[in-house]
Amino acid sequence: MATPLKADRVLAVFRSAGLTVREVRSWKIHNRNHMGPWGPAHGVMIHHTGPYSTESGMVGLCYNGRSDLPGPLCHSVIGKTGTVHMVGWGRANHAGRGDGDVLAAVIAERALPTDNEADTDGNTHFYGAELINAGDGRDPWPEKQLDAAARWAAALCRAHGWTERSVIGHLEWQPGKPDPRGFSMNDFRARVARHLKSPQTKPAAPKPPTPTYAPPVFPAGLAPGKERPSAKALQKALRAAGFLTITDRDLADNYGPRTQAAVVKFHNRYPQFRTQGVAKDPAIGPTGWKYLFTLAYGKK
Structure with a gap:
């Protein structure tokens, strides 16, 4: 049926x-x-x-x-x-x-x-x-x-x-x-x-966007890849990149629902960085960190 x-x-x-x-x-x-x-x-x-x-x-x-x-x-x-x-x-x-x-x-x-x-x-x-x-x-x-x-x-x-x-x-x-x-x-x-x-013919998937920014200059202590940045660091980067509206007073040392929702927005726009189960950063992944921080702090 x-x-x-x-x-x-x-x-x-x-x-x-x-x-x-x-x-x-x-x-x-x-x-x-x-x-x-x-x-x-x-x-x-x-x-x-x-x-x-x-x-x-x-x-x-x-x-x-x-x-x-x-x-x-x-x-x-x-x-x-x-x-x-x-x-x-x-x-x-x-x-x-x-x-x-x-x-x-x-x-x-x-x-x-x-x-x-x-x-x-x-x-x-x-x-x-x-x-x-x-x-x-x-x-x-x-x-x-x-x-x-x-x-x-x-x-x-x-x-x-x-x-x-x-x-x-x-x-x-x-x-x-x-x-x-x-x-x-x-x-x-x-x-x-x-x-x-037979495999069904499908339109070619669009290529993922690539960064057009110059090498980023990160604030002190926020360079990704060496250690897992804090929740506040993630919130600041999401805010700077336009994925999160939050005041300094509301920054928190936890990955609450607002932060998670902002990460989802980032992943929806850049699905190539949707990484699961990464040891250093299960929320966004090291390559996702790098691109997010480039969006937030890089110079055009």
Whole structure:
């Protein structure tokens, strides 16, 4: 059982997976939640669109729906070049009623039984993607599109801690449905599994700031590195560096909550100095002392 991801969260999840994402109109609040529950989420469902004229036309159709079936008709539309169009978030008219035994197998992440009943609401429990394809067995499936679809599915599985067994095709859910046609869902799940096993591409972490000050001139008895400075020395340095507001009268020979909170502010700004368990200085670490004192007493 899983709570469906929020719209902003899923957008970050997809982009972290290396997907090109296009946001369509008010997709974040475009849903059918007034018609029934959305969640708990149990899996991911893959569809093909069927006959189409243009990609933009199919995206519009999946956003708006038809006269007999209001939109959104899925959560994402994935085009031939791999672009992921976000057309809705929440309950969407994509899965319809399917086999409860299949849902139980998805939840347990085991082999799927044959879908021979339509007794369970799938719109409540499945994320859905429509892959643009005529579905006639002749329309080709570009590698960019299949890879994007597998990345899309893997990103959702990774976010929920699911395996590729949580990914199914519409034809495995609802009796009589043919989609997706033109590739095997077992092959598709194998693609998803490869993405789940591969390290996820993440943006490079920003480099930590480096001191731009000249060598500091420390007040007498406050040079770090030789011995552990007193609590008052730490408080004075934190004050001089702008992390602590305190008067001389309030300086104290103890590491009280105000001092600890100021050290936390220092660490939040300069996380590369967040050191634990250092014998000389468990509060801030010797390299953290040196940089703090440079900030406090160094000369630009």
